[in-house]
Amino acid sequence: MAEKIKTDVLVVGSGPAGSLAARSAAENGVSVTMIEMRPEVGVPVRCGELMPSVHEIKDMFGDLPEFDELFDLPSSLMVRNVEAIRLIDPKSRTWEFPFTGYTTDRDRFDQYLAEQAVSSGAELIKSCRFKGLENGVAKTTIGDIEFKVIIGADGPGSRVAQSLGLPRNRNQYPAVSAQADGDFDPVIQMFFGGIAPGAYGWIMPKAGQANVGVGFSPKFSNGTLGEYFDKFVRLQGLDVKTRIEGKYVPSEGPIAKTYTDIGMVVGDAAGVVMPVNGGGIPQAMITGRMAGQVAADNILGNRSIAEYEQAWRSILYKPLKIAAGNKKLADTFAFRSEGSTAFCMRLLGKRRMGKLIRCKRLFP
Ligand SMILES: Cc1cc2nc3c(=O)[nH]c(=O)nc-3n(C[C@H](O)[C@H](O)[C@H](O)COP(=O)(O)OP(=O)(O)OC[C@H]3O[C@@H](n4cnc5c(N)ncnc54)[C@H](O)[C@@H]3O)c2cc1C
Structure with missing residues (x-):
């Protein structure tokens, strides 16, 4: 028989955004129910599994003291430290610059965050x-859930955003990843050109293996993502040992509005992914935590839900907007052909490509 649940805050989705939202709301004194459509949190892994260091996160989004605590995760989740990013153009020319961070096992990472929420x-x-909202009640596959505030942490194609009448991400890019065996340098490798039109192929080093994957822009591509992935694996001589898994990545920056008077969307559902490189875990955690705090304050103390949008915009909006502008430039000038990709990469050079990856303005 269908259950009837009542909760102060309903969080939909148990990725990093959902778990941080659920934890933050619960810590601030309200009842929280987090629902997840998958039978196991974080499984299967659909990610490149790279987390930037706190130093890099602060460099991109500003030096907020609370980031130290937010991103203070157990060393057991840090599978391999990385020291640099190497960009490879279609002619196999390379540029390398320092970048600190680590690769993780995304299933364990998400499970740890969900356990903290619990x-x-x-x-x-x-x-x-x-499934949707009806008269302010959430319809789910196990029955109705009554709530005071709903937080949509349900990823790029957010059904919560749609149910709240909020805009959804447009122009999402498909991307897939898998695990390959082998010994790899502690360097993130990103391959550009016809191998992954409009985006890139990657090798992210782990322990005795690497996360390897490909994303592409449908408008520049003329095959399936599986075909591009197979070609990438073949050309790089990768020993892939797992099934490929994938999903969509928002590519245009944040959606125009992320709240209503009863709800908010966070993480990929809000489009807060870096358009130039598809990275979204840190922003998912940041927006999740902010939304959980605002939800609790709204229920207990009449804080307006609109403050959620002010909070995340003050930190994330500018770098994400700059990155979205840079992505548009790349679409217009660099991704038209292998020749234009190689030309633009040479033109930009190491320093500007470092800026591009870090969501910074290319030109003063
Ligand atoms: C191939 C690939 C590689 C990537 N690599 C990186 C990387 O290396 N580093 C990085 O920072 N970012 C990377 N990203 C982006 C990153 O994965 C996302 O930005 C991040 O997962 C966003 O977290 P989230 O919690 O918002 O959403 P998600 O992690 O997508 O979580 C959403 C959750 O909601 C659940 N859900 C969805 N719909 C419903 C529903 N109707 N009811 C209940 N539950 C629902 C889903 O099952 C899922 O568990 C990559 C993305 C892809 C696709």
Whole structure:
């Protein structure tokens, strides 16, 4: 028989954004239910599994003291430290610059964050899919859930955003990844050109293996993502040992509005992914935590939900907007052909490509 659940805050999705939202709301004294449509949190892994260091996150988004605590994760989740990014153009020319961070096992990473939410008092219900809203009540595959505030942490194609009447991400890029065996340098490798039109192929070093993957822009491509992935693996001589898994990546920057009077969207659902490189885990955690705090304050103390948007915009909006502008430039000038990709990379050079990756202005 269908259950009837009542909760202060309903969080839909148990990725990094959802778990941080659930934890933060629970820590601030309200009841929280987090639902996840998958039977196991974080499984299967659909990610390149790279986390920038706190130093890099502060360099991109500003030096906020709370980032130290937010990103203070157990060393057991840090599978391999990385020291640099190497960019490879279609003619195999390379540029390398320092970049610090680590690769993780994304399934364990997401499970750790979800466990922290549960330890803080949130209830986690797995194998439960949000279907929509009817008269302010959430319809799910296990029955109705009554809530005061809903947080959509349900990824790029957010059904919560749609149900709240919020804009959804447009122009999403498909991307896939898998694990390959082998010994790799502690360097992130990004391959540009016809190998991954409009985006890039990657090798992210792990321990005795690497996360390897490809993303592309449908408008520049003329094959399936599986075909591009197979070609990339063949050309790089990679020993892929797992199934390929994928999903969509928002590519245009944040959606225009991320809240209503009863809800908010966070992480990929809000489009807060770096358009130039597809990275979204740190911003998912940042927006998740902000939304959970605002939800609790709204329920307990009448803080306006609109403050959520002011909070994330003050930190993330400018770098993400700059990155979206840079991405448009790349689409217009660099991604038209292998020749133009190689030409633009040479023109930009190491320093400007470092800026590009870090969501900074290319020209003063
Ligand atoms: C191939 C690939 C590689 C990537 N590599 C990196 C990387 O190396 N580093 C990085 O920082 N970012 C990377 N990203 C982006 C990163 O994965 C996302 O930005 C991040 O996962 C966003 O977290 P989230 O919590 O917003 O959403 P998600 O992690 O997508 O979580 C959403 C959750 O909601 C659940 N859900 C969805 N719909 C419903 C529903 N209707 N009801 C209930 N539950 C639902 C899903 O099952 C999922 O668990 C990559 C993305 C892809 C596709």
